[in-house]
Every structure is written in structure tokens, then in C-alpha cells.
Amino acid sequence: MEKTIVIVDDSESIREVVGFTLVNAGHKVLSAVDGQDALRYFNGEKIDLVVTDLHMPVMDGISLIKEIRSKDDYKFVPILFLTTESQQARKMEAKDAGATGWIVKPFVPEKLLAAISKVVR
Amino acid sequence: MEQFKKKFLEEANDLINSLEDSLLILEEKPSEKMIIEEVFRVMHSLKGGSSMFGFDKMDAFTHELETVYDLIRNDSLQVSREVLDATLAAVDHLKVLLENGEELSPAEQKNHQLLLSRIHHIISKGESEQNDAGKPNKASELPDNTDSVGITRVYEQVPTYYITVRPHPEIFRNGTNPILLVDELHTLGHCKAYLKKSALPKFDDLDPELCHLAWEVFLATDKTIDDIKDVFIFVEDVCTVIIQKIADVNMLSKSLFVSAIDTFMQSEQATDMKNLEEFIAKTLNSDSSKEDDTIAIRADEAGPIKRLTISNIRVSSDKLDDLMNLVSELVTTQASLSLFAENQNNPELMSIAENIEKISRQLRDNTFEICLIPIETIIIRFKRLVRDLSNELNKEIQFVAEGTETELDKSIIDGLSEPLMHIFRNAIDHGIESADDRLARGKPRQGKIVLKSYYSGTNVYIQIKDDGKGIDVEKIRQKAIARGFISADANLSYKELLNLVFLPGFSTAAKITEVSGRGVGLDVVVKKISDIRGDVEIESQLGVGTTITIKLPLTLSIIDGLLVKIDKTHFVLPLASVDKCFELPLEKIRNAFNNKVVLDGKQVPLVNLRNEFDIHENTPKVQQIIQVNHDEVKVGLSVDIVLGEYQAVLKPLGRMFKDLEIVSGATILGDGTIALVLDPARIINTFDRETLNRREKLYRDLGSNKQQLVTLKELIQ
Numbered sequence: 001m002e003k004t005i006v007i008v009d010d011s012e013s014i015r016e017v018v019g020f021t022l023v024n025a026g027h028k029v030l031s032a033v034d035g036q037d038a039l040r041y042f043n044g045e046k047i048d049l050v051v052t053d054l055h056m057p058v059m060d061g062i063s064l065i066k067e068i069r070s071k072d073d074y075k076f077v078p079i080l081f082l083t084t085e086s087q088q089a090r091k092m093e094a095k096d097a098g099a100t101g102w103i104v105k106p107f108v109p110e111k112l113l114a115a116i117s118k119v120v121r
Numbered sequence: 122m123e124q125f126k127k128k129f130l131e132e133a134n135d136l137i138n139s140l141e142d143s144l145l146i147l148e149e150k151p152s153e154k155m156i157i158e159e160v161f162r163v164m165h166s167l168k169g170g171s172s173m174f175g176f177d178k179m180d181a182f183t184h185e186l187e188t189v190y191d192l193i194r195n196d197s198l199q200v201s202r203e204v205l206d207a208t209l210a211a212v213d214h215l216k217v218l219l220e221n222g223e224e225l226s227p228a229e230q231k232n233h234q235l236l237l238s239r240i241h242h243i244i245s246k247g248e249s250e251q252n253d254a255g256k257p258n259k260a261s262e263l264p265d266n267t268d269s270v271g272i273t274r275v276y277e278q279v280p281t282y283y284i285t286v287r288p289h290p291e292i293f294r295n296g297t298n299p300i301l302l303v304d305e306l307h308t309l310g311h312c313k314a315y316l317k318k319s320a321l322p323k324f325d326d327l328d329p330e331l332c333h334l335a336w337e338v339f340l341a342t343d344k345t346i347d348d349i350k351d352v353f354i355f356v357e358d359v360c361t362v363i364i365q366k367i368a369d370v371n372m373l374s375k376s377l378f379v380s381a382i383d384t385f386m387q388s389e390q391a392t393d394m395k396n397l398e399e400f401i402a403k404t405l406n407s408d409s410s411k412e413d414d415t416i417a418i419r420a421d422e423a424g425p426i427k428r429l430t431i432s433n434i435r436v437s438s439d440k441l442d443d444l445m446n447l448v449s450e451l452v453t454t455q456a457s458l459s460l461f462a463e464n465q466n467n468p469e470l471m472s473i474a475e476n477i478e479k480i481s482r483q484l485r486d487n488t489f490e491i492c493l494i495p496i497e498t499i500i501i502r503f504k505r506l507v508r509d510l511s512n513e514l515n516k517e518i519q520f521v522a523e524g525t526e527t528e529l530d531k532s533i534i535d536g537l538s539e540p541l542m543h544i545f546r547n548a549i550d551h552g553i554e555s556a557d558d559r560l561a562r563g564k565p566r567q568g569k570i571v572l573k574s575y576y577s578g579t580n581v582y583i584q585i586k587d588d589g590k591g592i593d594v595e596k597i598r599q600k601a602i603a604r605g606f607i608s609a610d611a612n613l614s615y616k617e618l619l620n621l622v623f624l625p626g627f628s629t630a631a632k633i634t635e636v637s638g639r640g641v642g643l644d645v646v647v648k649k650i651s652d653i654r655g656d657v658e659i660e661s662q663l664g665v666g667t668t669i670t671i672k673l674p675l676t677l678s679i680i681d682g683l684l685v686k687i688d689k690t691h692f693v694l695p696l697a698s699v700d701k702c703f704e705l706p707l708e709k710i711r712n713a714f715n716n717k718v719v720l721d722g723k724q725v726p727l728v729n730l731r732n733e734f735d736i737h738e739n740t741p742k743v744q745q746i747i748q749v750n751h752d753e754v755k756v757g758l759s760v761d762i763v764l765g766e767y768q769a770v771l772k773p774l775g776r777m778f779k780d781l782e783i784v785s786g787a788t789i790l791g792d793g794t795i796a797l798v799l800d801p802a803r804i805i806n807t808f809d810r811e812t813l814n815r816r817e818k819l820y821r822d823l824g825s826n827k828q829q830l831v832t833l834k835e836l837i838q
Contacts, residue, residue, distance in 0.1 A: 107173075
């Protein structure tokens with residue numbers, strides 16, 4: 001079933017590769033360049049999943065996660081964050097902020113879809 | 122993947138540029154947390170991207186750099202000259218890596234290794250400082266969850282696990298849907314899950330935000346316990362999962378066992394291991410017929426490709442140029458349509474033509490806007506230039522850029538970087554004095570170069586100001602006399618003397634250094650700037666500094682103009698410089714004293730374009746005077762008829778006409794005739810009385826040769 005997925009990353013190539021994979025998998029993708037930019041999508045519309053980077057200018061991923069969790073409409077929306085193997089501390093911080101899970105970079109499309117299938121159907 | 126790769130390369134280029142920028146700021150403010158974070162973030166993005174798209178060398182390289190800035194971030198390392206030099210060298214190397222892909226020449230390869238060892242050295246320094254502060258290492262890392270989508274065949278001889286999944290009530294709070302995890306267990310092998318809802322409260326007491334459910338799952342799989350644990354990797358903290366191996370064979374293929382647990386689980390009794398073992402023993406003893414089971418393969422058909430919602434797109438500049446050309450063509454064609462419609466006297470056609478005119482105007486404006494890019498994009502290289510050159514020349518120079526958000530047409534920016542580079546070289550090499558000299562003169566030790574850009578009217582101004590030693594006009598005079606540019610007794614104003622530096626072959630630097638003074642003078646700057654229809658001005662005060670101001674048009678190719686006519690010839694005046702239109706009887710113009718007429722109660726010099734273009738037929742009794750304005754100087758231009766607004770696509774006139782002072786180009790009208798586009802700024806410079814006086818004086822000073830009766834500007838072209 002088509003899902004509305006918000007992808008937040010300051011890197012255009014990552015946004016595109018994630019977006020391309022998700023669109024090919026039949027989803028609707030909304031992209032944003034940072035946390036602040038992403039917030040415009042959280043205006044009451046249905047959002048099924050958020051995939052966000054952690055390191056971003058303006059508003060980073062952790063703040064974005066907290067911000068989303070503070071909204072009644074999006075309290076329970078699954079949020080995946082992109083991370084690398086070297087970021088253990090950030091991972092816990094993101095989890096504590098309310099993230100549902102994570103995707104380790106670098107990833108192949110199958111891995112991305114696998115992670116997504118864990119949190120949204 | 123290829124297309125993403127390409128995108129990544131573009132992006133990496135941008136990242137590296139911004140990195141360079143940040144590093145230079147960091148050099149000024151080594152303890153600025155924000156900048157360190159920024160640098161780290163860029164390194165991180167580069168690393169992520171390069172590993173993602175298979176640039177292994179770059180991946181390894183940026184990984185090390187990231188480590189360095191991670192150490193700095195955590196205060197284990199200080200931002201030092203060594204670190205910055207290494208990083209900047211590394212940035213240069215990254216550019217090489219990007220450009221050549223992963224192919225390196227032997228020399229570059231050597232450099233690669235050299236840089237790596239330099240960075241390692243820095244890292245080891247930082248790490249030794251860090252001591253035993255628990256640094257995350259690979260061993261403690263959570264395994265990442267990946268390969269769970271593959272379909273697992275069920276074998277008879279695979280072990281069976283009994284898994285209890287007890288989500289904590291608040292599991293929903295981080296967006297987890299536990300049923301998906303139970304679902305995922307089904308992908309691992311032969312699986313049977315039972316829902317436990319004994320903890321579910323009465324409907325009235327139910328808090329829908331809390332989870333009251335639990336599952337008990339039997340799973341026969343060839344996967345390891347760790348693989349099963351991986352399913353729950355996201356919920357370790359919000360879900361209790363117990364995995365026990367209950368048999369070495371696939372119990373779920375035994376119908377007796379399955380029916381037994383079916384009944385048992387329905388009863389809602391608490392499951393304990395004792396009961397289970399009993400069932401298993403019973404089943405294994407009876408060893409009933411085996412059933413083959415396969416798991417239905419979930420056909421994940423790829424959905425149709427849908428449009429990606431992207432807030433930004435990247436377009437190659439060629440495409441923009443094409444677009445711009447097409448818009449120009451459209452504007453020209455639209456002019457013919459309007460003219461045609463007017464002649465047809467068909468109201469319907471008229472309204473269509475008007476609509477098209479409106480739309481093409483909007484399209485033109487939008488296209489212009491797309492083609493505008495901020496000056497910032499070329500500033501970085503100047504920052505770098507200032508840093509590198511000042512190091513090389515042993516000078517201390519601070520570079521400040523103001524108004525870098527000012528936008529200019531892409532083609533202008535392209536033409537700008539070379540002359541600006543030249544001006545910068547001059548300022549650094551000849552302008553700013555060495556630190557000792559500066560101190561001796563009572564100036565601050567550090568020199569300063571300010572680049573300031575701003576809008577004014579339809580122009581953009583770029584100023585490069587240094588607080589160096591300034592230009593010695595006396596030297597200029599002597600040099601100009603020596604080179605025969607002016608006669609020994611010439612009486613030139615300060616400004617005129619200064620302007621002599623723009624003449625070809627003029628260079629006052631006593632010694633030729635590596636940096637500037639390669640025989641290329643400021644004349645090249647003027648030439649390049651006038652290629653993009655700009656003007657250059659210089660101001661300087663000996664001992665205080667030099668300011669060079671470049672004035673540029675906002676765009677190059679299409680202008681809003683006022684179409685006018687003299688006899689049978691059309692002319693276009695840029696609307697931006699038109700103040701007002703007046704009517705005057707011919708008599709008044711002919712009798713004008715000192716060529717001045719009174720417009721709005723003020724005396725304004727009048728330029729009779731008829732004289733200028735040598736048109737003497739059919740002079741109407743009443744002349745239209747268009748008052749144009751440039752730099753607060755007003756001039757009236759006399760024409761026969763004012764036809765109205767016109768979008769003019771500027772076409773260059775070609776080399777033959779390059780000496781035409783007051784015409785900046787031509788444009789094609791709707792009926793195919795050509796109109797000359799007049800340049801009010803030049804007209805004013807040419808005909809304004811005061812300017813004229815100054816020029817005449819300069820002629821005399823330049824010598825008696827009549828061939829030399831040209832303006833300074835012509836001299837340099």
C-alpha cells in the first residue's frame with residue numbers, strides 16, 4: 001500500500017537515492033533539506049514514516065524527532081534515522097528522543113526497504 | 122546508480138567548497154564550536170556519500186578527516202596550524218580525487234599516502250590525549266539489521282525456537298508497531314504466533330496509547346539466535362524478548378505438536394516450559410507423518426514509478442543558457458505577433474497577443490531569476506587566494522566579504538572571476554604592506570581587504586577595498602610621461618592621473634613578483650569587465666588604501682526599453698534610466714542657450730540625437746524630450762515620437778561598431794527592422810558639459826595627434 005514518507009537529509013544525493021528507492025516501491029515521498037524544512041509537512045496531513053539524517057544544518061535530526069513527538073498528530077509516527085557505524089552515542093540519543101529505528105549508512109535499497117518494513121506496513 | 126553518482130559528485134564539489142570556506146573561518150576563530158560542527162558535518166556527509174557511491178579512496182580519506190574533527194569536537198584535539206594546513210591540503214586532494222575519480226597518478230598517489238600519514242599523525246596525537254575515555258569501538262556496536270528479507274526455505278532438520286514477545290505498555294511512544302516485528306519473524310522460517318491478550322483491560326478502561334498485548338511465537342529456522350534478536354534490534358529497550366531453543370528439529374512440521382499447542386494456547390493458560398517439554402516429548406515419540414510446508418512467497422511487486430517530490434533541482438548551466446536563448450527568441454517573436462495583431466484590427470487576436478506578451482514577460486522575469494546566482498559562489502576562491510598568497514608573501518591579511526548574497530546573472534559572474542582575481546592579486550601583492558612596514562606607519566599589523574557588493578538601481582556594484590599603501594599618483598605621472606602617454610607639462614587631475622593605470626602596458630610595480638606583475642596590467646581588468654558591460658573605477662589615497670569599484674548591469678540579454686523614433690529610424694532606451702518624457706516646440710530647442718533646456722523648472726543639458734545620428738529630414742514641429750538619468754546627472758534627449766514600452770533582446774553589434782560610444786547594441790523589432798539600443802550612461806558621459814570639458818582637456822594633454830581624440834575608455838578597448 002502506498003505510504004507517505006518524509007525523507008530529511010541535507011545531502012541531495014542521499015535524498016534522491018532514498019526517494020528513488022521508495023518511489024519505486026510505490027510510496028509517496030516528501031523531501032526536506034533539514035529538520036526545520038521537514039516540519040512544514042507536519043500540518044495534519046497523514047504521514048506514515050519519517051526517514052531522517054541526524055547531522056544537518058539549521059535543525060538536526062534529534063531536534064526534529066523531539067519536535068515530531070511533541071505533536072499530537074504525529075506522536076506515534078514511525079521515525080527512522082540514518083546513521084553510521086561510528087555513532088553509538090548519537091544512536092542512543094536519537095532513540096531516547098523517540099526514534100523508532102535506524103538505518104546504517106552505507107545501505108543498499110533492499111536494506112532500506114527491510115528497515116522500513118520493520119516499522120511500517 | 123550512475124545518475125546518483127553524478128549527483129553526488131556535484132554535491133561533493135559544493136560540500137568541498139563550503140568546507141574550504143568553513144576551514145578559513147575556523148582559522149580565524151579556532152574555538153568556534155559551530156564551525157567545528159559544520160566541518161565535521163561536511164566531512165561526515167562526504168564520507169557517507171563516497172562510501173555509498175563506491176568512492177573507496179575518498180571514503181577512507183574522509184573517514185580519517187572525520188576522526189580528526191571528531192577529536193576536535195570532543196576537545197581531545199586543538200585546532201592548530203598543523204591541523205588546518207593538513208586539512209586544507211587534504212581538501213585540495215579531495216578535489217583531485219573527485220576530478221579523477223579514483224584513478225590517481227603516481228605523484229598523486231604519493232601525495233595521498235603522505236596526507237594520510239600526516240592525518241594519522243594528528244589523530245594519534247589526539248587519541249593519546251584522549252587516554253582511556255571510553256571510545257566507542259567496533260566490538261560494542263549494535264549489529265545492524267539487514268538481510269532479513271530473503272526467503273528462508275524450511276527444512277526438516279532446523280531447530281525450533283520458542284519466543285515470547287512482551288512489549289512494554291509504552292512501546293507505541295517511539296512509533297513502533299510490534300505486530301510488524303512478529304510479522305518479520307514469519308520471514309525467517311516456519312513460524313506460528315499466538316496472541317496473548319490476557320492483560321487487555323475492559324474496553325472502558327482501555328488506554329489506546331498503551332500496548333497491552335503480547336505474543337508467543339514458535340519459529341523453526343536455520344537462522345541463529347542472533348539473527349532472531351536482530352528482528353527486535355529497534356525495540357531492545359521497550360520490549361522484553363525471550364528466545365529459547367526447544368528442539369533440534371522443526372516441531373512445526375509435526376501436526377500433532379501443532380494441534381496440541383493450538384489447543385493449549387487457546388486456553389489462555391500461562392505457558393510454562395514444563396508443559397512445552399511435555400508436548401515436545403509426546404510429539405517426538407509418536408513421530409507422526411511429516412508434512413512439508415513452504416512459506417508463501419510474498420510477491421513484493423514494485424509499484425509504478427511516481428513523481429518524486431523534490432524541493433530543489435540541479436540544472437546544468439548549458440540548459441539555462443538554452444532556456445535564456447529560447448526566451449529571447451520568444452520575446453522577439455512575440456513582438457512580431459503584437460505588431461501583426463495590431464494591423465489586423467481583430468479584437469480577439471489582439472487579446473491573445475496581449476496575453477502572450479504578458480506571459481512572455483513573466484517567463485522572461487522568471488528565467489532571469491533562475492539565472493541569477495549569488496556572488497558568494499565565487500568568493501570562496503578569493504578567501505583561499507588571500508590566505509595562500511598572504512602566507513607566501515609573508516603578509517598578514519584579513520579578508521572580509523560583505524553583501525555576498527547579492528545576485529548577478531550567471532554569465533556575468535562567469536566573466537567576473539578572472540578580473541576580480543587580478544584585482545585581488547594586485548591588492549595583496551602591491552597594496553598591502555608587510556606587517557613590519559605597516560607597524561612602522563602606525564597601521565594595524567594585519568592588513569584588510571574588503572569585498573563589498575550591493576545593488577543600486579539596475580546595477581550591481583562590487584567594491585574591493587584595501588587599506589594598503591595606496592597609489593602614488595606622482596609615480597604614475599612620471600611613468601606616463603616616460604611612456605609617452607602624456608606630455609611632460611600636462612595638467613591632469615588626481616582622478617585622471619589615477620585612471621591612467623587602466624591604460625595598456627601600464628604597471629607601476631618596481632619589481633616583478635611571482636604573484637602579480639606578469640606584464641598584465643589593469644587594462645585587462647577593464648577590458649574583461651567592459652566585455653560584460655561593466656565599468657571600473659579606481660580611487661586611491663597614498664598611504665591609506667585603494668578602492669576599485671566595478672559597476673555591472675543586472676542582466677545582459679533582455680532589457681525593458683522605451684521605443685522611440687527619429688524620422689524612420691527606431692531607437693530603444695533602457696527604461697531603467699528614463700526619468701520622464703516632455704514635449705517641446707522645435708523653436709525652443711533650436712534657440713536653446715548653451716544647449717540647455719528647462720525641464721520641470723530645472724536646466725538640463727540637451728542632446729539632439731538628430732545631430733548625433735546625422736538625420737536631418739522631416740523634423741516635426743514638436744519634439745519629444747526624454748529625460749534620462751545616470752548617476753544623478755540628467756540629460757534630455759530629443760526624439761520625434763515616443764512609441765512606448767518595448768522588451769528589447771540585446772544583440773551585439775559586432776567588432777565593426779565597437780567604437781560607437783553611445784550605442785550598446787541592437788534589437789530586432791516585430792516587423793524585422795533593427796533598432797539601435799542607446800546607452801544613456803555613455804551618452805551622459807559623452808555629452809554632459811562637465812564631462813566634456815574634462816575630456817577636452819585630456820585630449821590636449823594626450824597630445825596633438827588627432828587620431829588620439831578618443832576617450833580613455835576607447836583607449837583601453
